[in-house]
Amino acid sequence: MITLNLKYIKMMAQKIRVRFAPSPTGPLHIGGVRTALFNYLFAKHNGGDFLLRIEDTDQTRYVPGAEAYIMEALEWCGIKIDEGPLERGPHAPYRQSERKELYSAYAQQLIDSGHAYYAFDTAEELDALRTRAESVGETFTYSNSTRAGLNNSLSLSKCDCEKLLTSGAPHVVRFKMPENLIVEEVDLIRGHVQFNTDQLDDKVLFKSDGMPTYHLANVVDDHLMEITHVIRGEEWLPSVPLHILLYRAFGWEKSMPQFSHLPLILKPVGKGKLSKRDGDQMGFPVFPLAWKDPETGDVSRGYREDGYLPDGFINMLSMLGWNPGTEQEIFSMDQLINSFSLERVGKSGSRFDPEKTKWYNHQYLIRHSDEELAGLFLPYLEAKGVNVPFPLVVRVTGLVKERCHFVNEIWDQGFFFFRAPETYDEKIISKRWKDGVPEMMAEIAEFFNTLENWNAPEIKEPFSQFVTEKGWNFGTIMNSLRLCLVGGSYGPDIFDICEIIGLTETISRIESALRRLGRV
RNA sequence: GGUCUGUUCAUCUAAGGGUUAGGAUUCAAGAUUUUCAUUCUUGCCAUAGGGGUUCGAAUCCCCUACAGACUACCA
Numbered sequence: 001m002i003t004l005n006l007k008y009i010k011m012m013a014q015k016i017r018v019r020f021a022p023s024p025t026g027p028l029h030i031g032g033v034r035t036a037l038f039n040y041l042f043a044k045h046n047g048g049d050f051l052l053r054i055e056d057t058d059q060t061r062y063v064p065g066a067e068a069y070i071m072e073a074l075e076w077c078g079i080k081i082d083e084g085p086l087e088r089g090p091h092a093p094y095r096q097s098e099r100k101e102l103y104s105a106y107a108q109q110l111i112d113s114g115h116a117y118y119a120f121d122t123a124e125e126l127d128a129l130r131t132r133a134e135s136v137g138e139t140f141t142y143s144n145s146t147r148a149g150l151n152n153s154l155s156l157s158k159c160d161c162e163k164l165l166t167s168g169a170p171h172v173v174r175f176k177m178p179e180n181l182i183v184e185e186v187d188l189i190r191g192h193v194q195f196n197t198d199q200l201d202d203k204v205l206f207k208s209d210g211m212p213t214y215h216l217a218n219v220v221d222d223h224l225m226e227i228t229h230v231i232r233g234e235e236w237l238p239s240v241p242l243h244i245l246l247y248r249a250f251g252w253e254k255s256m257p258q259f260s261h262l263p264l265i266l267k268p269v270g271k272g273k274l275s276k277r278d279g280d281q282m283g284f285p286v287f288p289l290a291w292k293d294p295e296t297g298d299v300s301r302g303y304r305e306d307g308y309l310p311d312g313f314i315n316m317l318s319m320l321g322w323n324p325g326t327e328q329e330i331f332s333m334d335q336l337i338n339s340f341s342l343e344r345v346g347k348s349g350s351r352f353d354p355e356k357t358k359w360y361n362h363q364y365l366i367r368h369s370d371e372e373l374a375g376l377f378l379p380y381l382e383a384k385g386v387n388v389p390f391p392l393v394v395r396v397t398g399l400v401k402e403r404c405h406f407v408n409e410i411w412d413q414g415f416f417f418f419r420a421p422e423t424y425d426e427k428i429i430s431k432r433w434k435d436g437v438p439e440m441m442a443e444i445a446e447f448f449n450t451l452e453n454w455n456a457p458e459i460k461e462p463f464s465q466f467v468t469e470k471g472w473n474f475g476t477i478m479n480s481l482r483l484c485l486v487g488g489s490y491g492p493d494i495f496d497i498c499e500i501i502g503l504t505e506t507i508s509r510i511e512s513a514l515r516r517l518g519r520v
Numbered sequence: 521g522g523u524c525u526g527u528u529c530a531u532c533u534a535a536g537g538g539u540u541a542g543g544a545u546u547c548a549a550g551a552u553u554u555u556c557a558u559u560c561u562u563g564c565c566a567u568a569g570g571g572g573u574u575c576g577a578a579u580c581c582c583c584u585a586c587a588g589a590c591u592a593c594c595a
Contacts (some may be wrong), residue, residue: 023595057592123593129593139521139591172593199523199591207593214595238590254564263526264588271587316532319544323533327543346533349588353531356545366558403557413557428555468531474554482555490556 016048017228020074021218024066025026027040027300028073029289030352031233031265031274034317035263037305038262039231040079041340048228053221054095055140057211064294067095071206073288076310078333091225096217101506103212103387106220106250107173107205111153115249116205119152119174120164141201144179175215175242175249183241186341188229188260195241203242214237219246222257231260231342234349260342263321264349272510276300284354288313302459308357309376320350330363358405365405370398377410384411386418395500398490413491417500421487424517428489430481438514440472441480445510454503456495463495484513 018034022028028036043050043367044304052074054067074081083089093099109114119142126142132147133140147154152174152205168289181197202347205216212220222230240259265274268282279286290302315331323346324331324339331339351361365373374394381393400413447466449458467477482494485506491497498506 021595025595031550055595061594119593126592137521141522141591174593193524195524201591203591209593211593213593218595234525235595240524263527264586268531273588301576303534319532321532325534327534329544348526350533351531353545356532359545362558402559413574476554478554488556492556493547493553494555 008165015228016043016046017051017226018048018226018231019051019053019222019225021053021055021221021232022070023058023061024063024070025058025061026066026293027287027289027302028070029274029276030286030288030303030317032076033073033288034265034320035231035233035262036074036079037077037314037317038322038340038342038345040106042229042231042337042342043082043338044337049082050080051091051225051227052087052094053082053090053225054085054097055214055217056095056097057207057214057217059097059209059211063079063426069073069291076288076304077314078310087444096221099217099221100211100483102224103220104206104210107212107216110175110205110249111173113249114171114176116175117147117153118161118165118171119150119202119204120156120169120171121151122170125151138271142174142199143201144177147174147176147202158299170208172204172208175205175246177202177242178245184242185244185259187237187238187240188258188265189345189443190237190261190347192266193237193240194260197241197245200241203239205246215242215246219243219250221252223247223250226255227257229260230257230509231262234261234264262345263347265320266351268352268354273349278352280353282354284357307408308361309368309407311366312361313357315364316360319356320352321346330367362405365401368401370394370401373397373401373410374405376407380408380411381418381456384415384418388418392417392500394449399496403490416486416491416497421485422507422511423487424483425488428479428483429517432476432483433517437480438474438517440470440477441484441510441514443470444477444481445507448498448506451503454499456493456499459498486509 002147018039020039022036024030040050041360042048052071054070056062056067071081071084071086082088083091083094085094088094091159107116111118121142126140130140142150149155154176156164174200177200178197182194183197184194187193203215204213206212221227240261243259244253244256247253266272267274267278274286276286285301285303285306285308287300287302288304290305291300293297304310304349311332314333314336315329318336318340319329320333322340322344372399374390377393377397378390381388396414396417397410400410403413404410446465447463448459451462467474478494479489482489483492485494485497485501501509
């Protein structure tokens with residue numbers, strides 16, 4: 001009985017728990033989505049929990065709507081949150097601004113134990129020191145080598161310090177970085193990494209506005225929320241020693257989470273990490289959902305609005321930095337969960353390839369059922385003012401989806417099922433519309449009128465016979481007829497088009513082409 | 521500048537001391553489609569450079585180059 005209980009407790013203690021901890025400073029970038037995804041996949045592969053924690057400790061950077069955006073984006077991607085601001089959970093609240101009161105006690109604990117100290121230097125003073133150092137080609141750091149000459153509880157007398165504190169002088173709490181200490185980490189992605197604390201500075205843990213910085217809040221919350229694995233972007237690697245030292249200072253080293261640092265997502269061309277501008281310049285979204293900047297009113301496009309399917313989008317992201325070690329490329333979310341492991345995450349940054357994204361979307365488009373796609377296409381159709389029976393939309397979708405990359409392209413590839421062409425492709429006109437073609441088209445219209453049954457096979461056969469009897473060139477006829485019906489040289493089988501738009505419309509399109517293109 | 525991390529076809533990547541360095545995307549050619557797209561076939565294309573270690577190196581070590589991240593009272 002007792003052993004069973006212990007076993008149970010141990011199991012509970014070992015339950016994998018990860019968190020995605022964005023700051024609500026704007027829309028989620030695809031790099032952020034991938035971080036969330038890898039956290040989610042890792043958690044679910046191991047039967048663990050995925051938490052969402054909102055890191056809104058910087059009040060100056062808070063952007064209204066960003067938090068809701070993050071949640072909506074994760075939902076669209078199919079990433080399900082086990083604990084979070086909306087889902088609640090045993091460690092609520094999940095918004096750091098709502099946990100504000102909690103952190104000062106931890107900061108105090110560090111001061112009491114000598115791991116941290118008060119600093120009274122103003123931002124202006126520090127800025128001045130930085131620019132002065134820069135002017136002589138050096139870098140100012142608030143560290144072991146400089147702290148004695150600055151305004152803090154280590155340099156000031158106890159009495160002076162207390163006076164300042166009781167007078168309410170603005171101050172921050174800084175971590176007292178130990179001297180010449182090697183801090184080692186075994187990163188699940190990068191392997192063994194080590195740092196010397198002499199190269200590190202005394203980071204601010206608690207700001208003068210009463211809010212903790214990322215470093216303090218992050219460590220405290222990860223501990224309190226029983227996070228077992230921290231999976232985050234590579235940009236955090238340099239702060240690993242600080243975080244490890246914080247766990248030690250709190251006496252939490254035994255339960256410290258394991259770290260994994262994901263490689264960056266790079267620009268498709270040129271140098272640097274992927275940014276919003278790359279998307280604008282090259283014509284692809286960098287955000288999962290469209291985003292309207294509440295200040296400027298600028299709208300950034302989103303994968304969802306651009307007609308990407310969430311599972312294809314997720315599949316594409318999963319392959320950026322991770323691979324299964326097999327030649328399989330198409331993965332459903334469940335398959336990803338099944339195959340995912342941090343060991344197979346690469347160390348080097350991946351260039352983002354918009355072409356591959358399109359390819360993935362095409363793969364998913366042809367795999368989705370016609371009904372489902374037609375449902376997704378319906379809003380686009382409505383926007384065009386087209387109102388037709390759903391089964392027709394389904395049929396058209398099935399006919400054109402193979403030639404589409406995106407849901408919205410169903411319109412480009414199949415608008416002529418719903419509406420007569422308004423323009424005719426100039427190139428095709430000059431290539432096909434000559435030498436008595438208009439007369440042939442007129443004869444074909446008459447011929448169509450003689451047919452008894454109007455369906456693709458029963459149009460095709462007599463039509464072929466008719467053309468053969470006339471001794472006309474098939475290529476010319478088929479392409480010219482296509483020009484009349486769709487306005488160009490594309491689209492599915494011509495007889496399917498005839499059947500679907502109907503006899504009357506077919507005749508009418510031939511007539512209007514004759515009228516508008518003339519008899520040459 | 522300093523610290524840390526990385527570097528295999530144009531791109532995403534496989535190969536963890538022994539393979540003609542494999543796959544996918546893009547691109548090109550051909551076939552199919554009386555159109556376009558799809559599909560199929562074929563082709564092009566890579567171990568950053570230099571030193572070691574070893575019978576043997578993409579793989580281990582060193583140097584160089586290049587790239588990136590960090591170096592805020594931002595996360």
